[in-house]
Amino acid sequence: xxxxxxxxxxxxxxxxxxxxxxxxxxxxxxxxxxxxxxxxxxxxxxxxxxxxxxxxxxxxxxxxxxxxxxxxxxxxxxxxxxxxxxxxxxxxxxxxxxxxxxxxxxxxxxxxxxxxxxxxxxxxxxxxxxxxxxxxxxxxxxxxxxxxxxxxxxxxxxxxxxxxxxxxxxxxxxxxxxxxxxxxxxxxxxxxxxxxxxxxxxxxxxxxxxxxxxxxxxxxxxxxxxxxxxxxxxxxxxxxxxxxxxxxxxxxxxxxxxxxxxxxxxxxxxxxxxxxxxxxxxxxxxxxxxxxxxxxxxxxxxxx
Numbered sequence: 001x002x003x004x005x006x007x008x009x010x011x012x013x014x015x016x017x018x019x020x021x022x023x024x025x026x027x028x029x030x031x032x033x034x035x036x037x038x039x040x041x042x043x044x045x046x047x048x049x050x051x052x053x054x055x056x057x058x059x060x061x062x063x064x065x066x067x068x069x070x071x072x073x074x075x076x077x078x079x080x081x082x083x084x085x086x087x088x089x090x091x092x093x094x095x096x097x098x099x100x101x102x103x104x105x106x107x108x109x110x111x112x113x114x115x116x117x118x119x120x121x122x123x124x125x126x127x128x129x130x131x132x133x134x135x136x137x138x139x140x141x142x143x144x145x146x147x148x149x150x151x152x153x154x155x156x157x158x159x160x161x162x163x164x165x166x167x168x169x170x171x172x173x174x175x176x177x178x179x180x181x182x183x184x185x186x187x188x189x190x191x192x193x194x195x196x197x198x199x200x201x202x203x204x205x206x207x208x209x210x211x212x213x214x215x216x217x218x219x220x221x222x223x224x225x226x227x228x229x230x231x232x233x234x235x236x237x238x239x240x241x242x243x244x245x246x247x248x249x250x251x252x253x254x255x256x257x258x259x260x261x262x263x264x265x266x267x268x269x270x271x272x273x274x275x276x277x278x279x280x281x282x283x284x285x286x287x288x289x290x291x292x293x294x295x296x297x298x299x300x301x302x303x304x
Contacts, residue, residue: 002067002081007113009085009106013096016089017110018063018081021074051143051302052116055081056107058125058150059222060215062088064204068287069122076302077120082110084127086221088205094218098225103130108138117141120301122294124148124283125254126226129234136240144301145245146294149253149280152263154233163226166190167219173212177203180213197285235266244269244304246297250278250285271297 007015053073055066063081073079083090085106086098096102107130111117121142123131128150135142169189174180185191185199206213245267249255251274264270273293278286 002063002070004089005080005114007082007106007110009090009109010102011097013085013093013102013106014091015085015106015110016063016083017114018070018083019114020067020070020079020081050076050078052111052114052119053077053079054107054111054116054119054121055079056121056123056127056130057081057084057087058123058127059226060087060205060217061124061127061201062205062216064088065124065201065284066122069283069291072291073298078116080110080114080116082107084130086225087217092218092221094221098221099228100129100133103225104133104137107131107134108141111138111141118143120144120146120298122146122148123150125150125280126229129229132241132245133234133237135243135245136237139242142243144243144297145241146297147245147247147263149249149255149282151255151259152234152238152266153259155230157231160223160227160230164223167223170219173209173214174206175212177206177213180206195279195285197281198279201281201284238263239266239268242268244271244297244301246271246273246294248273248275248282248290248293250274250280250282251276253278253280253282273297 002018002020005017005019007017009015055070057063057065063083066081070079070081084103086092111119118141121131121135128147131145132147135145180203181199184202185196186194205216207216247260247263247270249260261272264272275282275286275289275293283290
C-alpha cells in the first residue's frame with residue numbers, strides 16, 4: 001500500500017510523496033472507498049524507528065516506477081518515493097524553475113519535512129544526479145547513496161538534439177495503452193531490440209484524454225529540465241560525496257563500465273555493481289537482480 005503525503009518544494013511547488021508499507025494507526029477508520037492517495041498524511045514521526053530511504057525517479061519517470069523496490073524496502077526501512085516537479089502527481093507549473101538547484105532543493109525539502117534524514121538516497125538517471133548533488137550539499141541528511149545508471153560526464157548538444165527529435169517522433173495521442181506498450185517496447189526507432197518492460201514503463205506515465213492517451217508530463221518541460229544539466233560534467237560534486245555510495249549499471253545501459261568504475265574511483269567511499277540482461281531501466285527491467293545487487297550494500301549501512 002502507498003499513501004500520499006504532500007511536500008512543499010522550492011518556490012512553493014506542491015510535490016506528491018508516496019510512503020510504502022502499512023500506514024500508522026489513526027483514531028478514525030478510513031472510508032474503504034477512499035483512494036489511498038486521499039488517506040490522511042502521517043505525522044513526521046511515523047516510522048521514525050526505521051531508517052529512512054528516499055527514492056528519486058529519472059526524467060519522465062514517476063514514483064510508481066519504484067513500487068516493487070519500495071515495497072521490498074518497507075520491511076526494514078521507511079521507504080518514500082517522490083514524484084519530482086513536473087512529473088507524476090506533483091505540480092507542473094509552466095513558469096516554475098526546472099533547474100538542477102530546484103530539483104535538489106525539492107529532495108532536501110522532502111527529507112526535512114518527512115523527517116527521513118539521515119536517509120539512504122536511491123536515484124535513477126536524473127534522480128541519481130539529484131541524489132549525489134544533495135549528498136554533496138547536505139551530508140547531514142544523507143547516510144548512504146545508490147546511483148543507478150547515471151553518467152557523470154557531460155552528454156552535450158548532440159544528446160539534447162537527439163532527445164528533441166525523439167519527442168517529436170512520438171505518435172501522440174495513442175489510441176490505447178496497448179499502442180503505448182507496443183510503440184515504446186517495439187516500434188520506437190530508438191529501441192535496439194524489443195523490450196516489453198520499456199513499454200510498460202512508458203504506459204505508467206500516460207493518462208487518458210478526450211482524444212487518446214498522452215504523457216502526464218509536458219515534453220517541453222522535460223527538455224528544459226534536461227538542458228540544465230546535459231551540457232555539464234558532474235565529477236566535482238561526485239567527489240564531494242562523503243557517505244558510502246554504490247554505483248549500479250545495467251550491462252546494456254547508458255552508463256559504460258569504464259565510466260562507472262571511474263566514478264567509483266572518484267568517490268571517497270564508492271562501490272560498484274552491475275546487473276546483467278538489463279538496460280537503462282535497471283530497477284524496472286530486472287527487479288530481482290536489482291534487489292540482489294543492492295541488498296549487500298544496504299545491509300552494510302544497517303550494520304554500520
